[in-house]
Amino acid sequence: MLIKQSLLAAGSLGLALVGYASVTIASDTAENxxxxxxxxxxxxxxxxxxxxxxxxxxxxxxxxxxxxxxxxxxxxxxxxxxxxxxxxxxxxxxxxxxxxxxxxxxxxxxxxxxxxxxxxxxxxxxxDVMTLIVDPEKYPDFESFRKHAEENPGEVIIGGTHAASPDRMAFLSFRDASGLDINFIPYDEEGSVSANVMGGNIDGMFGEISSTLSYMESGEMMPILVFAEERLENFPDIPTTVEHGWDLTDGxxxxxxxxxxxxxxxxxxxxxxxxxxxxxxxxxxxxxxxxxxxxxxxxxxxxxxxxxxxxxxxxxxxxxxx
Amino acid sequence: MLDSFLNGLAVVFQPMNFLLLTSAVFIGFIGGALPGISGVILVVILLPVTYGMDPTAAFMLLTAIYGSTVFSGLITAILYRAPGTPEAVMTAFDGYPMTQQGQAGKALGIGVLSSAIGGLVGTIALIIFTPVLASFALKFSSPEYFALAVLGLTVVASLGGRLIYGLIGACLGLFIATIGFDPLTGTSRYTFGSLELAEGVGLIPVIVGLFAISEVMKRALGEETHQPLKKVSINIFDMHILRKIGVTLSRSSLLGVVIGILPGIGASTAAMVSYSEAVRWSKTPEQFGKGAPEGIAAPEAANNAAAMGALVPLFALGIPGSGTTAIILGAFIMHGLQPGPMFMVTSSDLVYAVFAGLFIVNFMILLFSKPFIALFTRLLNIPYSALGPIIVMCCIIGTYSVRNSMFDVWLMLGFGVLGYLLEKLKFPLVSIILGLVLGPIAESELRRTLAMSRGDFMIFFERPISATLIVISLLLLTAAIVVPLRKRAKLKAANK
Missing domain, CATH: 3.40.190.150 (Bordetella uptake gene, domain 1)
Known part of the structure; x- marks a missing residue:
């Protein structure tokens, strides 16, 4: 009995020691x-x-x-x-x-x-800020895109990188919130998606604003919807998801x-x-x-x-x- | 434009820039010649070094390295059947047999000349036609890519050897290409729960294993007869040969440029398609794989032309045409530049200096390749018992460095054994590579096309480029099947 108790005591002392030791090691390592x-x-x-x-x-x-x-x-x-x-x-x-x-x-x-x-x-x-990007000759603004998608259910195709990519999630959450009947095709890389948007083979893509700046300048591609709470300071003309009543802000x-x-x-x-x-x-x-x-x-x-x-x-x- | 180009040349010939360009060519030579160290890796390694440079010098350096690695992959492909870069894999098919026959010098000469011509054609196209070509590239979408891949695959029927082996090989390649995440839905295919297999089987482990390792095994087991080589003299300008390969050179350079400018398809595919076409249009297709000069000229002219072509969409649209150009695009962004449709206008000085640099690089390749290759040919005199292990070591390091993955190294060694066994059966390894490279393009583009048309196959015939390509493939396929059958029937009739 006594032996058992002392063993137990020794054991808990040991545990305490180990605990103490590990605490000191942890803080030591944080310092070092x-x-x-x-x-x-x-x-x-x-x-x-x-x-x-x-x-x-x-x-x-x-x-x-x-x-x-x-x-x-x-x-x-x-x-x-x-x-x-x-x-x-x-x-x-x-x-x-x-x-x-x-x-x-x-x-x-x-x-x-x-x-x-x-x-x-x-x-x-x-x-980075997610945006819906289109060819402005096809869709000058978001309203025209929305109207076209509503009138032609299932016809509008959005390109993206792969099936588990952030831009696919943007597509899914956008479709979920807006209720539009649009489709998604994944490509191997972002370059192919942009080429297909510029070539008029697909209707649009979801992408970061940072990568589209040079296309905006030349008018080949244009963001028409920004996933943000407020309009971006540098792009005051582009409407946001939140103004349309959709709680989509992740990029x-x-x-x-x-x-x-x-x-x-x-x-x-x-x-x-x-x-x-x-x-x-x-x-x-x-x-x-x-x-x-x-x-x-x-x-x-x-x-x-x-x-x-x-x-x-x-x-x-x-x-x-x- | 001529003005801008001349200004570009003036920038290139500034002493510091010229020195930089020369060293870039040498770095590219060495990297390209080592199996597994490809242009992608070299550009990544040197990227941080360029942060401190002014952008023009930085991009002259990076693009020159890119151009010269694509060239120098042929050296080890021809001498040891160990392609230094994936782009050079097709060069080994005819280059190495020539080395075995004691004609290494001739093979290298053809390779150097074809590379330089292909590179020059590509650079000139880049300088003059970039805006036009870029809008052509945009006409290519999924249906056209699929048709192009089909055209490439139909060549299996015209390759030498037993047709059934060619078909099995192509199917094996296609099968290997299906391993990994499904490109459209992301479902795992044949990965057995392994994360390493999820990304698919890389091209480099397969190429290095099937070609380099299997060759080392063969020679180690003493199954290979090799003509002893004392001295290799490289003759670059051989009028006799030039006349023979002239047509192949022109066709392959043009094909290379056209395929190179297509986003997402690189120089390896260009080399493969132009090799296929060289076989198809040759009067002596049975000579391919046994040391045909056209078999070296076609892939080398095409891969160098395509490497330059891949820069067209990068400069004109900000879209990379291949793996290495994707990294160069990243480098532009790190330097605070935005390649895109306006790039040629806003940064025209930089763009034309880079173009001029590439133009000069092609001449440097002609000039410096001879002494550089001489270093490598001297290695041939080293006893194989020492050289073989060095080759294996280079293969292991090179394969590991692509994805920092030991799994790829085991895979590569596995493919080495497979390649050794398949060659014992006289199996055409080229058909496996064909399936592996073209398979993923064919599969995913077919599915994308059908997603675009919502299941309607007529889309292939409604678009002019894809309709033309599909009809040509069908005609070639029928011809490849009908012509031998008729020949056989005639022979039978004559025997009776």
């Missing part, structure tokens, strides 16, 4: 973090928007944290391999996953097995994720460092250069998580109804 070079896993191919984002942040974060960073592109399976590797990495904050909204859209479509229970969002740093977003078991203290430190990068002049200059400055990009860990969960539910519902 990073203890070794960081690794950025980019859930997209080299040269794209997410890759450029990671490679722009790299030197800035190296300076803030005084460390080295290596960037690895893992484009396979819409980035699912990057998410999986992050979830399986040491939960010490040294492996960061750079991802776009494709993370949740592919999760909703069942193409990405690594969910938000295995990954913790650190922050969102970019929020393509880019952020950073870590293993869900990463200690709070380290997570907080990475978030603070990213905020420092985000607020820097150099980063803001980059956002302006690539036209990502129309909307506030920053969203902290907790807010970003809530928004992702909300979007995920919404996308799941849309895919099920479809």
């Amino acid at each position: 973090y990073p203890t070794k070079p960081l690794q950025f896993l980019v859930a997209a191919g080299a040269g794209g928007g997410t890759d450029n984002f990671a490679r722009t942040v790299k030197p800035m974060l190296e300076e803030v944290l005084d460390t080295r960073v290596t960037v690895v592109n893992l484009p396979s399976a819409s980035g699912a391999i990057a998410h999986q590797r992050t979830a399986n990495s040491e939960p010490d904050g040294h492996t960061l996953d750079f991802a776009s909204s494709t993370l949740v859209t592919s999760l909703a479509a069942g193409q990405n097995p690594t969910g938000l229970d295995e990954l913790t969002p650190v922050a969102r740093m970019q929020s 393509n977003e880019r952020g950073i994720f870590v293993n869900a078991d990463t200690p709070e203290a380290i997570l907080a430190k990475i978030e603070a460092s990213m905020k420092e990068v985000y607020d820097s002049d150099a980063y803001q200059e980059y956002e302006e250069r690539v036209n990502l400055h129309y909307r506030e990009g920053w969203l902290g860990s907790e807010d970003y998580r809530q928004q992702l969960e909300k979007n995920l539910e919404n996308y799941k519902r849309l895919l099920e109804e479809n």
